[in-house]
Amino acid sequence: MKLLIARPMTAAVETRARSEFDVEIRDDTQPLSTEEMLRALTEFDVIVPTLGDQFSAQVFAQAPDLRCKLLANFGVGYNHIDVQAALASGVAVSNTPGAVTDATADIAMTLLLCTARRAGEGERLVRAGRWQGWHPTQMLGHHVTGKRVGIVGMGRIGQAIARRCHFGFGMRVAYQSRQPKTVEFPAEYIPNLKSLASTVDFLVLAVPGGSETHHLIDADVLGAMPPSGILINIARGEVIDESTLIAALRDGRIAGAGLDVYEFEPSVPLALREMENVTLLPHLGTATEEVRTSMGHMALDNVAAFVDGRPLPNPV
Numbered sequence: 001m002k003l004l005i006a007r008p009m010t011a012a013v014e015t016r017a018r019s020e021f022d023v024e025i026r027d028d029t030q031p032l033s034t035e036e037m038l039r040a041l042t043e044f045d046v047i048v049p050t051l052g053d054q055f056s057a058q059v060f061a062q063a064p065d066l067r068c069k070l071l072a073n074f075g076v077g078y079n080h081i082d083v084q085a086a087l088a089s090g091v092a093v094s095n096t097p098g099a100v101t102d103a104t105a106d107i108a109m110t111l112l113l114c115t116a117r118r119a120g121e122g123e124r125l126v127r128a129g130r131w132q133g134w135h136p137t138q139m140l141g142h143h144v145t146g147k148r149v150g151i152v153g154m155g156r157i158g159q160a161i162a163r164r165c166h167f168g169f170g171m172r173v174a175y176q177s178r179q180p181k182t183v184e185f186p187a188e189y190i191p192n193l194k195s196l197a198s199t200v201d202f203l204v205l206a207v208p209g210g211s212e213t214h215h216l217i218d219a220d221v222l223g224a225m226p227p228s229g230i231l232i233n234i235a236r237g238e239v240i241d242e243s244t245l246i247a248a249l250r251d252g253r254i255a256g257a258g259l260d261v262y263e264f265e266p267s268v269p270l271a272l273r274e275m276e277n278v279t280l281l282p283h284l285g286t287a288t289e290e291v292r293t294s295m296g297h298m299a300l301d302n303v304a305a306f307v308d309g310r311p312l313p314n315p316v
Helices: 011-020 034-043 057-062 083-088 101-116 119-127 156-169 193-198 219-224 242-250 289-308
Strands: 002-005 022-025 046-048 070-072 092-094 148-152 172-176 187-189 202-205 230-233 256-259 278-280
Touching (some): 002 034, 011 022, 011 289, 034 057, 046 289, 070 289, 083 092, 092 289, 101 119, 101 202, 101 230, 101 256, 101 278, 119 278, 148 156, 148 193, 156 172, 172 193, 193 219, 219 242, 242 256
Parallel strands (some): 002 046, 046 070, 148 172, 148 202, 230 256
């Protein structure tokens, strides 16, 4: 069994991979090219792809004599893989749920707090040597404690964010999802997204990527938010119509945004980069040593199960 890992991993994950498998670990940090994906599908039994490795239906259609039988995705999100095309080609797909939950929820709170309290703007002021000292009306932001937060998508990550908001900041939680959830804290279920957006101070996106959520946040949803509202996205960039968001921010129709993901990342529009009321992070949702190692081990657990002929622990 030959294994390809698409990008460098933490030392612990690479050590395990080399000790347990006949593995090639690609040293390039950029996504796989089409040529590299075609080679991988025809020369390896298992591939560990990463975000940005676009295993589309077209790629599967171009690959003659597929050798690969498993894409053990490194990450919980797999919208970069056409799962139906993979399965039709005899390629199973797995992912790494659970490992990413708390780290991603922490980043959501980082964005919420930084945007509300203008932390990024304040740090830039200090670093530029332009801070002239404290005064009573300096950089007034938005209070967070006790405010109302709306969570779009109440899966593992959405619930982890809501839990932090409720127990950590006494926030009133409302949410939108396919169906009501049973949680251990007060949370109001609002099935209509526009209705949810119109009633909250902070709107936090925690839905999967893919065709069903593409441009879920459009002009109608942004228009429903109050002018003091702040939008937070730790989901996938294409969940937001980015050009519409820019227009809403520029026109003052919402107060701010905190973004860890972008519609065409790594490209981030200049308009967003120039706005002081926007917090921008470089897709840091799971970026801790512990979490990335845990994700890697979970991906390798799926590989090991496949090699041994056991059921995959985390099939998609």
